Amino acid sequence: MRALIFVEHSNGVVSENAFEMLLLAKSIGAECHGLICTGDAGAAQALGTQLTGFDAVSAVADPTVGHYNPEAVLIALKAAVETQAPDVVMTSYSTAGVDLAAGLAVRSERPMLGYVTDLELNSGGLSATSQVYGGKLTAKTDLPLPAVTTVMPGARKAGSLSGAAPAVTMLKPDLSGARTRVREIITPDNSSGVNLGNADMIFCVGRALGGTEKLPLAEALAAALKAELAGSRPVIDAGWLPKIRQVGKSGTKVKPKLYLMAGVSGAPEHLEGMESSELIIAINSDEQAPIFRKAHYGTACDMFQLIPALTERLNSGNS
Template identity: 45%
Template sequence: MSVAVLVVSERVVGEVPDVTFELLGKGREIASALGGELAIAVLGHQVGELPFGAADVAYVVDDPALANYAASAVEAALAAVVEAASPKVVLMSTGTVGLDLAASLAARLGAPMASYAVDVATEGDTVVATSQLYGGKLLAEVALEGSPAVVSVIPGSFAADAGRVGGAPRIETIAVSLDGAGARGEGVREPEASGVDITAADLLVSVGRGIGSKENLELVQELADALKVPLAASRPIIDQGWLPKPHQVGKSGKKVKPQVYLALGISGAPEHLEGMRSAGTIIACNTDPKAPIFEVAHYGTTVDLFDLVPELTERL
């Protein structure tokens, strides 16, 4: 049986992230529809024993050049795996590896590509992806003609449980020369530790792009101080440098599960929802009534946070 779907493991350091199992779960569904096998690509050095989840076959490239992440080396290794597997679909996450390599891999292969996908399906032998545009305000459905079709999926779009179902995949070791692959990674720098542990809080006040500017953070910080809880944030706040990395909730930040999660000015991108959707009670404040955050919130208001927060702080 030929390979129908190849899932690219998102692992850069540490454990295999949830999004890889999300892709394996969806990959199993697509592989069954296309009548082929589900494969996973594992790239690294001294990878050891890793969970391959629902995969039928694992293609492993183990090379010193992959000890630390470097786009050129990983792309060359991944291209070798695709050549060996000949999949109909390549699934990657819109994370470190997918953002860096999906487009360049598709160009290298001359393959059709869809990015920021929130769903992947089949119509006969054709792969159909549904992608977000304008931060999720529009969805575009596109049929990807040609093989392989490269699709980068937004983390949190699928359930991970189906992809965790373990089996005994056969291991295919791919030998590839990476001596001329270009730059090599020298190491990984972790963000500096801080005294904040947002994962341990029973209640979190979290702020997003709607706060407008760094100066306005003080308003929300006063509310968090009145509640005696940490201040968390969505990725745009961290990317702007307004709060340190340990405050970030989401796919590329931390997963939190407080009893109460107060989301202020957060639109609710899938990357963020992945990190907080398990909270006991989610309370959202966003002036856009169609913001995705309201799809998971238990309570919500469209009042302006600049009117709401001072009132809450005063009452507290």
Template identity: 35%
Template sequence: MTVLAVAEHRRGELREVSLELLTVARQLADDIEGEVHAAVVGGPVEAYAERLNREGVDTVHTIAEGEEFNHDVYTQAVAQLTEAVDPAVLVMPNSVNGLDYAPAVAGRLDRPLVTDVVDLSYDDELTATRELYGSKVETTIDVHADRAAVTVRPAEWPAAEGTGDATVEAFEVDIDDAAVRSTVTGFEEVGGGDVDITDADVLVSVGRGIGEEENLDIVYDLAEALGATVSASRPLIDNGWLPKDRQVGQSGKVVTPDVYIAIGISGAVQHVAGMKGSDTIVAINDDPNAPIFDIADYGIVDDLFEVVPALTEQFE
């Protein structure tokens, strides 16, 4: 038996979630004593295959169809590969693209689909865990089928590491051009974003505790001293103090920096869902009972208007 993970790329770059999917696939393959197969559709597939050749991956399938994501091409290509490989579990990213083609593939192959999964195991049948009500409740789903499909939430698993010795195989697909009804004509950044906070190694994130927009200056000063990127929780975005592309959280972006400094952020579950995968979390809040301290590696209970300038001075 096998587990098949479908990688994701955008504008010439393999996305980090692709390597996380390999970790998920290896975990499931160990449960069923099977193999891990990875697939990449379109773009410079040989270069992507080299990055996907991580420890624990047995085979990488390359499908040279197009350059960027296309719903109709992906649906046909992934469905045809899945029929050929016949994996026990088809693993896809819970991303804009993944949620576009995953239901179509599952429907075409008559496989049950579980989306936005945060934990998985396989013991005679697949068991998937999802979060509901703003991540306040976890629910466990037993999939009563010998073949299933899932989409996995980014940043819930570590990226696969090491160098593997996978076999790389080109897979020929038969695309019905008449069924390809859409095409990619270009990309437009939402809100004209100047940075991608998902790529930042260090994020200085600010919440409603900052009080007024003019107080953001001390946050920018700290970020400059650290060589960090500024992000924010939703209230500041709603106020128009920072652009939408800087929002961290369930309705914003999921980030996994090396260091995440939360300034004046209480730690609502919607925000935590977007940053809990950070390697090191530092929280600054004057409320000792703020939920952010439950997940912080380091916590400072004090007035941020005293702490942040003091940190800036030390780092300068």
């Protein structure tokens, strides 16, 4: 059994999801190969030194993939698949991972399964557990090999294995067929100084907040907690809070000591950004909301009754 893992990275640091997928692949006894795509050989070698536990690491170092370019990276990934013939290709359930997995499945004529949380061996290949209906249910699927999967963040607790990192082997696929070019990288304006990634406590509101007229309630509780106020993607898309305050795969990944949320359903996009928090508390009127499966504590109640009461309790000094 051989697994090829697409290794995401940012600012010279390998993403935790690479090690989550590594540990998941190791749990089924797979030989694990990593693929790095970056702008130059020096960066590839530096990233490769972080990949302890991998059995082999390949890299495509080319300015065309220096910044994430889905068309070019897909060409690189397909070339790695043709070279290594893995039984299963694993990408994270992330913006890049979803891009690549679907495209690779079509181009390599392999079956694909998304939202994977666990893998087991069976007589015909793999048995995969995955989330369906936005995480409200799980399904078990017999997945014939070779295959492509997108793996949910948190499928395994992140952590590299011991030992030396393998040497990086350079691949040189022909990327000239990529018509897409990255013209500009735009970073969010953070003149406000907000840094959710460094916050010890975060209070996050979801779509159920209803609108900007309810923001003062949320802001009051965040102030009473001395916490940063954050929002799920629907809140940001609606313009109720600025982008810099978004938690999730297309926002900021956070690990506070306390993550309190109200009106957040628990979509995979959001879970990816906050599931490593030390203490997760959820408020949601829907008893069946997927977030209750991830929260350490939760209450199914009206957030507009609880938030003011909790704020008053904190401000009174009786917390």
